[in-house]
Amino acid sequence: MDFTFGPDDTAFRAEARGWLEAHLVGEYAAAAGTGGPGSEHEGVAVRRAWERELGRDGWIGLGWDDRGTGRGNRRASLTQQVVWAEEYARAAAPARVGHIGENLLAPTLIAYGSEEQRRRFLPAVARGEELWCQGYSEPDAGSDLAAVRTAAVPDRSGGHRVTGQKIWTSLAKEADWCFVLARTEPGSSRHHGLSFLLVPMDQPGRIEVRPIRQMSGTSEFNEVFFDGAHAEECVGGEGNGWTVAMGLLALERGVSTLVQQIGFAAELGRVVRAAVDGGAVTDPVLRERLVRQWAQLRTMRWNALRTLGSTGDPGAPSVAKLLWGGWHQRLGELAVQVRGTAAAVGPDDWSAKAPYGLDEAQRLFLFTRSDTIYGGSDEIQRNIIAERVLGLPREPR
Structure with a gap:
């Protein structure tokens, strides 16, 4: 595809940059750069208010098609979506708490949901008023998603009652809703008999959220326990949950990947500066690894741009996950290696780093150990590429 920026894109960039400069003030400016993977616990209240600020001026749902409600029903072009993502990342705006609703739930409803479901849920996401989390993984069904055991039975209201456990659920404590993959056909196995259910999280006594403390000291992931929780809607029809779930996973690429890479570039820049300031850059082995990280990041960008113009490529999400997971993990290793023995001790002001002292590089190193596991392990991604592509x-099973 022809991926060049034209006059309309330049004007859109000026509009986006101007809006961000005008609105990233006060408490929003103070929250700049907070949140995101490894730091989802930071500034949640301010970031939730920021979500509503974005929604009021139509900056949520830029890529939704005509069945959505983003941008005042004026859909941004693909290049404009990239422009917005670039400007947002470069402005170091607070990490989005509504990204699961905007980038995963909404496109799934547009593709598989009913008109009534789109009217009910999309406007609230577009206004930044309702936040979502994802109920997929379970203790015995992580990368092997077809092994889910959470069950749901019909109730008198026309919905379902959900019982079971989900794990590694980001933003579960903040979310208003959860989309849950559950088994609705008793006795079914694997990808048969599953349904994609929409569950309100405000159900005291029916839903319990327990934070999982990680080795980085934070607790952004959660266990979620459902005890007869009411599921209000079923997307795509009962028993079609596997199709809907796989369609959603295929959406985890594209523009959002480019946003992620801008953040990666900023992290790489900080590692390079630490290597220069500390003298580690004179080591030819470390210097070669830093150059390799830069070159691989450029390769990931071109791959992401290439896949933006493709449709129906079953391997694209897996290739992207393999590329960035290993790259980010290696960056975490470099972040501590360029500092030498100093990386083994904590900061001077331990009290400011509760629950225990970690500096930015140490936290990056510890969190990125999970990059090749969560969201589908490297082994699963390679299987998908091998079998489907x-x-x-x-x-053999």
């Missing part, structure tokens, strides 16, 4: 024989 290369046509190789399936692994």
Whole structure:
């Protein structure tokens, strides 16, 4: 595809940059750069208010098609979506708490939901008023998603009652809703008999959220326990949950990947500066690894741009996940290696780093150990590429 920025994109960039400069003030300016992977616990109240600020001026749902309600029903072009993502990242605006609703739930409803479901849920996401979390993984069904055991039975209201456990659920404590993959056909197995359910989180006594403390000291992931919780809606029809769930996972690429890479570039820049300031850059091995990180990041960008123009590529999300997961993990290793022995001790002001002292590089190193596991492990991604793209024989079960 022709991926060049034209006059309309330049005007849109000026509009986006001007809006961000005008609105990133006060408490929003103080929250600049907060949140995101490894730091979702930071400034949640301010970031939630920021979400509503974005919604009031139509900056949520830029990529939704005509069945959505983003941008006042004026859909931004693909290049304009990239422009907005670039300007947002470069402004160091607070990390979005509504990204699961905007980038995963909404496109899924547009593709698989009913008109009534789109009218009910999309406007609230577009206004930044309702936040979502994702109920997929379970203790015995992480990367092997088809092994889910959470069950749901019909109730008198026309919905379902959900019982089971989900794990590694980001933003579960903040979310108003959760989309849950549950087994609605008793006795079914694997990808059969699953449904994609929409569950309100405000159900005291029916839903319990327990934070999971990580080795980085934060607790952005959660366990979620459902005890007969009411599911209000079923998307795509009962028993079609696997199709809907796989369609949603295919959406985890594209423009959002480019946003992620801008953040990666900023992190790489800080690691390079630490190597220069500390003298580690004179080590030819470390210097070569830093250059390699830069080159690989450029390769990931071109791959993301290439896949933006493709449709129906079953391997694209897996290739992207393999690329960035390993890259980010290696960056975490470099972040501490360029500092040498100093990386083994904490900051001087331990009290300011509760629950225990970690500086930015140490937290990056610890959190990125999970990058090749969460969101589908590297092993699972390679299986998907082998079986669905290369046509190789399936692994024996």
